Amino acid sequence: MEAVKEKIQAYNVTALRNKFPVLNVKVNRHPLVYLDNAATTQKPESVIKALESYYKNYNANIHRGIHHLAEKATVAFEETRTEVQKFLNAAHREEIILTKGTTESINLVASSWGRKNLKENDEVIISTMEHHSNIVPWQLICEEKKAKLKVIPISDEGELDLEAFRSLLSPKTKMVSVVHVSNSLGTINPVEEIIEMAHAAGAVVLIDGAQSTAHLKIDVARMNCDFFALSAHKVYGPTGVGVLYGKKEILEEMPPYQGGGEMIGEVKFEKTTYNELPYKFEAGTPNIAGVIAFREALFFLNANNHTLIHEHEQRLLEYATKKISSVDGIRLIGTAKSKIGVISFLLNGAHPQDVGVLLDQQGIAVRTGHHCTQPLMTRLGIPGTVRASLAMYNTHEEIDLLTEALLKAKKMLL
């Protein structure tokens, strides 16, 4: 007990909160309780400042100008790439492709890798708990290539059925694309095991890290995934920036995704040659300000002790799970053994949207609906859930406020 207390003290959540300006706003005359972090996290001051500073001090297009500002912007932009490489523990900086977000990263792989490598009757395996961003791109390419999409089933608790996965694997399996952490349920999937099994069957693996990156230590070398996709805006960074990590030897063999500026070697009307990695996959002017500011988000994460953040979030998850399920008529959705701070639930007799509206009236931001995982909702036989999702700056008091607000909503609705 003493040890626990010490740790709680060591984690200074108030100091942390002070770094996020938006956490001070009032919503419907209540202090904001922001529990929609799986949708997007809030941004620390340093990230906001970096965005502003770029536009104020050195706004210029990158990689093409010879003037001072262009040089400065290019250096700053490329520094983010290096920082991402370190953050993910990738072997080479050209393995880091800067994209718009997870969705674009997955589309890039499905489109470029898929076009080159998939053929009729090949199989792509995803899981029941995928976000639409990790379903639709594969449907599109599978349809085009007459390949088949196979789906790993889950248990009622929301855990992947690894035995079923094993039996889906075959020499026909060319790609396994699964989510690291479920945005609707919080389940942490055993990706290392999945990757090992997939590799043994000769398949390539993409991990959708949209929800895991802010909460778990990511090490792509140890994980040994072939691709890893993430969104900066879910990791305390700006919107419109994402990462695709890919193993160099695989990326090198892939055709370009989009054509345009930046990605070319030489353009002739007879034949165009392509730029080298990573620029081959970065057509057009990117979100320069966002990429530069993303580096600050990574600094911010690195400056905070990862273990302490994780322990804090796990304590909060445990507390929130207990508090919320103590409300009569609450049914938790997603009770996997290994979870991050996502608490999805239903209130018997009430539509999730009604619960969400009444929580909003009390200053509490949650998400309601299917969370872009309709096949998962269908599997669970529910129209959607109310989802509270935690980040490093959430507090036990906020969970108490959520619980009180929930009791009030219940009283009003039922």
Add this chain to the structure above:
Amino acid sequence: MIEPLSIGKIEQEIIDDFSLFDNWEEKYEYIIDMGKKLPPLDDIHKKEENIIKGCQSTVWLVAEQKDGRIYFKADSDAVIVKGLISLLIRVLSGQTATDILETKLDFINKIGMMQHLAQTRSNGLLSMIKQMKHYALAFNTVAS
């Protein structure tokens, strides 16, 4: 037959009702109560062609014309939406097509419920109002 109240008069009645509420709880309790009291739509009407799909909640809407006036019936699986539907029906049902087409439904803003019509709410309410006007337009065209 007595002439029904005009849209403007009914809107004013609702605005007056809402001005009595001191806080958001009273306001929402009233809307929830209205939602619960709105007679559910018969299952035969709950078919695909009557669905106005929001992203999260579903709204069903049917309309019929009698003696130059349009009558609406509607339902939803979410009770707050249903309460707001009941207000819309109170205002628009039994009115003429011309009046329905002309109204701007200012009362929604005046009772502080505009946020529920925002696109992001995805609750089908905005589409429902559009659909009510479409019905009015269709009936109007047929009649003239």
